[in-house]
Amino acid sequence: MKKFAMKLIGSCSLLLLFLTGCTNRIAVLNPQGPVARQQYHLIIWSVILTAFIFAVVLIIFIYVLVKFGRKNNHAGYDPNNHGNTKLEITWTLIPVVICILLAVPTIKTLFALEGPPKPTEGLSKKEPITINVTSADWKWIFRYPKDGIQTVNYVVIPEDTPVKFNLFADSAMNSFWVPELGGQQYTMPDMPMKLWLQADHVGDYLGRSANFSGRGFAGMQFHVLSKTDADYKAWIQTIKDTKPALTMSTYEDLLKPSNVKTMAFSSYPKELDDKDKKAMKKMKHMEHMDIPENHLDLNSKDNDMGGMDMSNDSMKGGK
Amino acid sequence: MIENIKSFLGSFFVTGDPMIYGADASIALATIGIVFYLTYFKKWKWLWDEWLTTVDHKKIGIMYIIAAILMLFRGGVDALLMRAQLIIPNNTFLTSQHYNEIFTTHGTIMIFFMAMPFIFGLMNIAIPLQIGARDVAFPFLNAVSFWLFFLAAMLFNISFVIGGSPDAGWTSYAPLAGLKLDPGVGENYYLVALQISGIGTLATGVNFLVTIFKMRAPGMTLFKMPMFTWSTLVTSIIIIFAFPVLTIALALMSIDRLFGAHFFTIEAGGSPMMWANLFWIWGHPEVYIVLIPVLGIFSEVISTFAHKTLFGYKAMVWSMIAISVLSFTTWLHHFFTMGNTAWVNSFFSVSTMIIAIPTGVKIFNWLFTLNKGRIEFTTAMLWALAFIPNFTIGGITGVMLSLAPADYQYHNSYFLIAHFHNVLIAGTVFGVFAGLHYWWPKMFGHVLNERLGKWAFWVFMISYNICFLPMYFIGLMGMTRRMYTFPSGLGWEPLNLVITLGAFGMGVGFLIMVWMIVYSAKYGKRDTTGDPWNGRTLEWATSSPAPEYNFAHIPQVETVDAFAHMKEKGTAGNIYKAPFQAIHMPNDTGIPFILSVFFFIAGFGLVFEWYWMAIPGTIGIIVSMIVRSFKDHEDHHHIPAEEVEQTERAAGRLS
Ligand code: HEM
Ligand SMILES: [Cu+2]
Numbered sequence: 001m002k003k004f005a006m007k008l009i010g011s012c013s014l015l016l017l018f019l020t021g022c023t024n025r026i027a028v029l030n031p032q033g034p035v036a037r038q039q040y041h042l043i044i045w046s047v048i049l050t051a052f053i054f055a056v057v058l059i060i061f062i063y064v065l066v067k068f069g070r071k072n073n074h075a076g077y078d079p080n081n082h083g084n085t086k087l088e089i090t091w092t093l094i095p096v097v098i099c100i101l102l103a104v105p106t107i108k109t110l111f112a113l114e115g116p117p118k119p120t121e122g123l124s125k126k127e128p129i130t131i132n133v134t135s136a137d138w139k140w141i142f143r144y145p146k147d148g149i150q151t152v153n154y155v156v157i158p159e160d161t162p163v164k165f166n167l168f169a170d171s172a173m174n175s176f177w178v179p180e181l182g183g184q185q186y187t188m189p190d191m192p193m194k195l196w197l198q199a200d201h202v203g204d205y206l207g208r209s210a211n212f213s214g215r216g217f218a219g220m221q222f223h224v225l226s227k228t229d230a231d232y233k234a235w236i237q238t239i240k241d242t243k244p245a246l247t248m249s250t251y252e253d254l255l256k257p258s259n260v261k262t263m264a265f266s267s268y269p270k271e272l273d274d275k276d277k278k279a280m281k282k283m284k285h286m287e288h289m290d291i292p293e294n295h296l297d298l299n300s301k302d303n304d305m306g307g308m309d310m311s312n313d314s315m316k317g318g319k
Numbered sequence: 320m321i322e323n324i325k326s327f328l329g330s331f332f333v334t335g336d337p338m339i340y341g342a343d344a345s346i347a348l349a350t351i352g353i354v355f356y357l358t359y360f361k362k363w364k365w366l367w368d369e370w371l372t373t374v375d376h377k378k379i380g381i382m383y384i385i386a387a388i389l390m391l392f393r394g395g396v397d398a399l400l401m402r403a404q405l406i407i408p409n410n411t412f413l414t415s416q417h418y419n420e421i422f423t424t425h426g427t428i429m430i431f432f433m434a435m436p437f438i439f440g441l442m443n444i445a446i447p448l449q450i451g452a453r454d455v456a457f458p459f460l461n462a463v464s465f466w467l468f469f470l471a472a473m474l475f476n477i478s479f480v481i482g483g484s485p486d487a488g489w490t491s492y493a494p495l496a497g498l499k500l501d502p503g504v505g506e507n508y509y510l511v512a513l514q515i516s517g518i519g520t521l522a523t524g525v526n527f528l529v530t531i532f533k534m535r536a537p538g539m540t541l542f543k544m545p546m547f548t549w550s551t552l553v554t555s556i557i558i559i560f561a562f563p564v565l566t567i568a569l570a571l572m573s574i575d576r577l578f579g580a581h582f583f584t585i586e587a588g589g590s591p592m593m594w595a596n597l598f599w600i601w602g603h604p605e606v607y608i609v610l611i612p613v614l615g616i617f618s619e620v621i622s623t624f625a626h627k628t629l630f631g632y633k634a635m636v637w638s639m640i641a642i643s644v645l646s647f648t649t650w651l652h653h654f655f656t657m658g659n660t661a662w663v664n665s666f667f668s669v670s671t672m673i674i675a676i677p678t679g680v681k682i683f684n685w686l687f688t689l690n691k692g693r694i695e696f697t698t699a700m701l702w703a704l705a706f707i708p709n710f711t712i713g714g715i716t717g718v719m720l721s722l723a724p725a726d727y728q729y730h731n732s733y734f735l736i737a738h739f740h741n742v743l744i745a746g747t748v749f750g751v752f753a754g755l756h757y758w759w760p761k762m763f764g765h766v767l768n769e770r771l772g773k774w775a776f777w778v779f780m781i782s783y784n785i786c787f788l789p790m791y792f793i794g795l796m797g798m799t800r801r802m803y804t805f806p807s808g809l810g811w812e813p814l815n816l817v818i819t820l821g822a823f824g825m826g827v828g829f830l831i832m833v834w835m836i837v838y839s840a841k842y843g844k845r846d847t848t849g850d851p852w853n854g855r856t857l858e859w860a861t862s863s864p865a866p867e868y869n870f871a872h873i874p875q876v877e878t879v880d881a882f883a884h885m886k887e888k889g890t891a892g893n894i895y896k897a898p899f900q901a902i903h904m905p906n907d908t909g910i911p912f913i914l915s916v917f918f919f920i921a922g923f924g925l926v927f928e929w930y931w932m933a934i935p936g937t938i939g940i941i942v943s944m945i946v947r948s949f950k951d952h953e954d955h956h957h958i959p960a961e962e963v964e965q966t967e968r969a970a971g972r973l974s
Contacts (some may be wrong), residue, residue: 001754003531004605026792026795026796027795027796027797028656028728028795028796028797029445029795036728036779037727039643039727039728040456042722042724043719043722043725043727043728046718046719046722046725047719050715050716050718050719051715053679053715054708054711054712056717057682057683057686057708058691058708058711059708060683060686061707061708063684063687063695064689064690064692064716065689065694065704067690068689068690068692068693068694069689069694069696076691077692077693078627078691079626079628079692080627080628081627081628081687081690081691082628082629082630082631083630083631083632083633083634084631084687085629086897087683087687088631088680088683088684090633091679091680091683092676092679093679095675095679095680096676099669099672099673099675099676102672102718102722103668103669105673106665106668106669106722106723106724106725107661107665107668107669109724110661110664110665110668110723110724111661113724113727114660114661124579131703137339153479171494171500172494172495172500173492173494173495173591174729175656175731177797177799179728179795179797181727182727183656183724183726183727183730184656184727184728184730184731185656185658185727186654186656186657186658188591188592188658189421189494189585189591190590190591191592191657191658193657193658194764197430200735206797206809208733208797208799209799210730210731210732210799211731212419212487212488212492212495212731213495214419214495214501215415215416215419216415217415217801217802217803218415218802218803218804218805219923239379267482274481311745
């Protein structure tokens, strides 16, 4: 039985090494924004408390096995030892305390995540921006209602600015997850939702769908690029100047099941914003949306497919 | 005409994949082999008389366990195929569609056709014996339950080669599982097969509830029941409350798919989220249905091999009851990330973490049962001991998942996969393995080989940790469940390789176990006493294997650990003391089997929407029930006193 104990201790310390050694590869343990950081603190706090419980269990476990597992050792054998009220109350109450210690920060964090993240210390408070996200089979579509541009499978955000992602789904449910910036939220066809995220610095953060949505699901990966304010503004201008406009028929093609590479469009049909707004009005518990009323007049006659990079190698196999 | 037939066959049989053809061939060969064996050795009558028509709880238990081991093999092969696909990035061993079908069948088979039947098998073997009864309360219904499960499992399994398997995950979320996004018969298989086996499960719940309430030996009050009996009682109650929800959910989705309704589709105002709610209102209690019975098994095994009475009996019982109640208040933790308000998520976070309290109480009670004991390291005990630390890991990660804001980061990632395998394998699988070793002599009259058993244990247990511990980290790295492949360059390669190696190690452990069973059947030590472990509860009071009537005389119970107490007082022999009396027993009957075959026919018809087949099948079901109603009066017989005496003498109980 000693061997068993050694093995357990060995593997635990290995895991610890692993944890401290290469956290930068472990996205969730490498938070790059205030949302992910709040969740990270909660995770670490829960690891500490539960590791304490595990340690207690393990110590008692090893102790009883070593002490009472030896052959021919009858010392202390007591077949009728059937209970001990004091002990039993102790190991009921300690978990109760631990639950309280976990519940309080959990609830606090839940309410904190409802709104935009607090500005990072030492930096000025910036106006939040809004991006509408639609998951389709099997790609991510991002619309910037204020600037009137659309991207696919990548999204650019200004650093250190709260971003409100309004989440929609065109077909199946998916889940919008950028682990380094914060936890996920589903996209649902009948229920728009929102997710606040914010990046501390300039960077490239990988996101993917976390909810299975069919054959092309594994390819539902996207990048979140965080840029300085100046670069962000310049990027928007470049998209407007150099990319084609999105027409309704191109958009409908885009919704058809396929995996595609990244794309960008200088504009998109106004109906899409109306559709998003309508969906959100239905959701009573969402607060009023900040979609501008005077929408840019979009040049929707431009039917150039040049910006589309529909790769035909959609997921192999299947019916 | 020929073209029509060709295209029909092309869509009826799954085609185009060499592995499927391999499966076709091996199924055909196995069937021919079995038919040949039965015919050549003139075993058809034996099969019918001894097994297909039996209502004996012990034989039904054995059939459950055989079927469950077969399904463990099938589900295990699925798991190895998945892991083979994920051994390297961008692998092309499986296509996306194939992978999706395999994780769906893996999950569904493991839960419905492996974990539950294995547990029901052990319940069938042990419960009537533990409470000193001659059979369950409704032996006929018990056979119906088994055959419904078995034929539903067969129905589900043939989807692999006929028509195509379901591919929307074992959770079958709408709208993905709806007709629009998932045409084809795969999801129909899921809905119909689970519906049929669900009826069987509900009947099992009712059966064991009544058995335990009404058929205990005189003197056995509720608080003198063995712990496995308690756990079965609690489980039966959970089944009775939870399974109707599944029945309704499956029925509604079947109506959606077969008749074009819109309960769970968006088009006509249906709600996909309603499916998630219904599924998990059943689904969370379900995980306790496969957990609580094994907690009972661990209590029996730990107390027996620590040679000590269970520590904190009352606390054990009340914590189980608390868990069963709480299990109905936590379902929403499966979709914290579906846009709930902070209040809702707070409630379900707290209700979930509270379950850790009674669970913790149980862990400490087991530890203190070991304390001051005389621990004997049999294979059954090794599985029970390994359960404690391994399950605790699953438990604490469960607590971590219950913190909703943290769950936003774990949800649907490999972290979750690691967590629930830590509880399902260290809990359910270790538990049924412990129970298998423990009750094997009672089932077959010989003990399983300890040396091979220990090899299987160490190989399986270590591989299990190699397989599942790295999953926590790869989940935190951002790898999600149900990905049929992963890109290179994200640093996911090494851990995926290790996980796959661990999975194959578990496969080796399983093979050693199968070999151990075969080897022990030949060379296993005979159990002539009926009490190979110096047991504490009544199942060890009768001979091994137990006679058809279980006990020549119904035992008198005075305390917990009734048999240990009898042995102390020297009254254990009263159970088989002459003179004997005739014993009243239920008759064998073929109706449960025939009824279930009609269910299969009707079910297959529904899957393909062939009403010319579904309707006669349904009529067959109704006719079987009517026939049964008129045969009610002739369903029992008496075993004469002389025959009882002979049996007891043959078992070496009379000198
Ligand atoms: C033999 C060892 C096992 C291995 C190596 C294994 C491996 C896996 C893997 C890798 C997945 C994730 C697949 C994916 O999401 O891509 C999975 C899913 C699953 N496993 Fe296992 N598993 C094993 C045993 C079990 C057992 C014993 C049970 C239940 C009692 C079980 C129940 C499930 C369930 C319910 C799922 C979810 C399926 C879904 O996503 O729909 N597994 N398993
Ligand atoms: Cu749950």
